[in-house]
Amino acid sequence: MKKLILFVFALALTVSVNAQIETPQPSPFSTVEQKVGLTDVTLEYSRPNMRGRVIFGDLVPYGKVWRAGANRNTVITFSDDVTIDGTTLKAGSYAIYIIPSEKSWEVIFYTDTNNWGNPQEWDDSKVAVKATAQVYELPVDIETYTITFDDLTNNSANLGIMWEKAYVAVKFEVPTQTKVAASIEKAMSGPSANDYYSAAVYKLSEKEDLEQAMEWIDKAVEMSKDEPRFWYFRQQSLIHAANGDKKGAIAAAKKSLEAAKKAGNDDYVKMNEDSLKEWGAK
DSSP: OHHHHHHHHHHHHHHHHHHTOOOOOSSOEEEEEEEETTEEEEEEEEOOBOTTOOTBTTTBOTTSOBOSSEEEEEEEEESSOEEETTEEEOSEEEEEEEEEOSSEEEEEEESOOOOSSSOSSOOGGGEEEEEEEEOEEEEEEEEEEEEEEESOOSSEEEEEEEEEEEEEEEEEEOOHHHHHHHHHHHHHTOOOHHHHHHHHHHHHHHTOOHHHHHHHHHHHHHHTTTSOOHHHHHHHHHHHHHTTOHHHHHHHHHHHHHHHHHHTOHHHHHHHHHHHHHTTOO
């Protein structure tokens, strides 16, 4: 019995030691991050080697769905909606699949990214975009499967895929012009009520330039007058009090109290009641 226990212990120890040994993966994992215009694009995939094998038409058969890499799904993530072949691809993550042929490939963006290789059951409803890309023959073999972002402009880029002597490119367009126009419009229209509010509250917390803080909080309240915000009025009362304007502080606290009661916010009701009592409001 003792020998059996020792044998089991030795076997367990051997398995534990073996589990700690690290070796290189045959298809190393890679992450590529690229800014295209103002859109963030991230690609995660595993990269097999040729190793003397014939790839397209053999290892990767023509006319059948291929997972566009090794191991788990090759996944691309867009921070904004992009356009591929005139079709909008919503911001998010997609598995890439390929149906290769000798002259062209169908490149598929698939909404389910949680497959190890191809899905057990292909679901056409999960195909977000399917693009056809011409195959270009390269003058040399590309030993390691490679995906790149090529021909970058402010408004587009090519998703380049190459292996063996094949190269294909799928162009995607990003909404740079729309985002820049929105940014310009926001900047030209000046700070928002939230900008003024945040800046004023910061100045109050630092007890710095309180007159400027009062000017900013008054602007924030004025800009949001169509939608009274009890927390805006609360900060306005505190900033006016810090500037020695007790009358203005009381007026703002009363407005905050009224709005907080309507909103059912008991915390702000109590804070305002306490402040009004402290400032001698009638």
